[in-house]
Amino acid sequence: MDLYSKLSNSVEELSSTFASRMTQYEEDLKNASSEASHKTIASLSKDFIDFKSLVWKTLSTLKSQMEWLVVGLDRHEMASRGKVLLLHGLPEDKEATPSASFLGVLSKHLGLKDITSKDLTACHRLGSNTSKPRPLLVRFESRIVRNEVWRSKTKLKSTGLTLSEFLTKPRHDVFMKARKHFGMHKCWTSEGKIVIQVSDGLRKKIESASEYRELVVQFPVAESSAVPAKPMPEKRSRKPAK
Numbered sequence: 001m002d003l004y005s006k007l008s009n010s011v012e013e014l015s016s017t018f019a020s021r022m023t024q025y026e027e028d029l030k031n032a033s034s035e036a037s038h039k040t041i042a043s044l045s046k047d048f049i050d051f052k053s054l055v056w057k058t059l060s061t062l063k064s065q066m067e068w069l070v071v072g073l074d075r076h077e078m079a080s081r082g083k084v085l086l087l088h089g090l091p092e093d094k095e096a097t098p099s100a101s102f103l104g105v106l107s108k109h110l111g112l113k114d115i116t117s118k119d120l121t122a123c124h125r126l127g128s129n130t131s132k133p134r135p136l137l138v139r140f141e142s143r144i145v146r147n148e149v150w151r152s153k154t155k156l157k158s159t160g161l162t163l164s165e166f167l168t169k170p171r172h173d174v175f176m177k178a179r180k181h182f183g184m185h186k187c188w189t190s191e192g193k194i195v196i197q198v199s200d201g202l203r204k205k206i207e208s209a210s211e212y213r214e215l216v217v218q219f220p221v222a223e224s225s226a227v228p229a230k231p232m233p234e235k236r237s238r239k240p241a242k
Contacts, residue, residue: 078192084166087136099123
């Protein structure tokens with residue numbers, strides 16, 4: 001379980017505990033002895049209201065701090081992946097090293113013949129062996145070379161190969177949700193940020209789940225999904241039988 005999930009679960013557990021305690025407190029007030037003085041009941045009621053207000057303020061602050069902490073850690077992790085790209089769809093060749101296979105793609109499809117193994121600091125497959133080709137992770141020596149390869153990715157169209165940035169899990173999850181809501185062709189990544197075309201001529205860059213939720217509130221229906229209703233066919237008047 002990643003840090004984000006652990007923190008989220010902790011907050012949810014606190015919320016559940018506080019809610020349960022407050023419910024019990026309310027029940028105790030309702031079941032208070034009729035012999036108790038009005039002053040005592042009023043005091044208990046005020047204490048509960050103050051406690052309830054304090055709890056929700058604490059949870060709100062805690063959630064906000066947790067999200068900022070996670071965003072900060074995520075940015076740090078994303079920065080460490082700045083020189084990395086993933087190549088998808090490349091068949092696995094046991095007779096060739098991953099770096100040789102990758103350089104072959106650069107030369108054949110992207111026309112980048114000047115890039116050599118010296119420009120790569122790491123090149124390996126991600127995950128365990130499966131029936132499908134595993135993504136190839138490539139870490140470059142410099143961002144200049146990495147960006148040169150990234151800018152040439154459109155040349156891979158119709159080859160069955162694609163290049164992507166190595167997003168952190170929280171960003172990848174947000175990216176997949178954004179593509180589902182706004183449409184695949186209206187979402188992409190740039191320098192580790194998620195770019196969303198929310199309307200004609202308007203693009204938004206986001207990094208976190210909270211920013212995505214704000215966009216969904218502003219744009220609950222993506223433009224591409226707002227398909228106008230088809231006009232109803234005109235009814236033909238029936239001629240009276242002769």
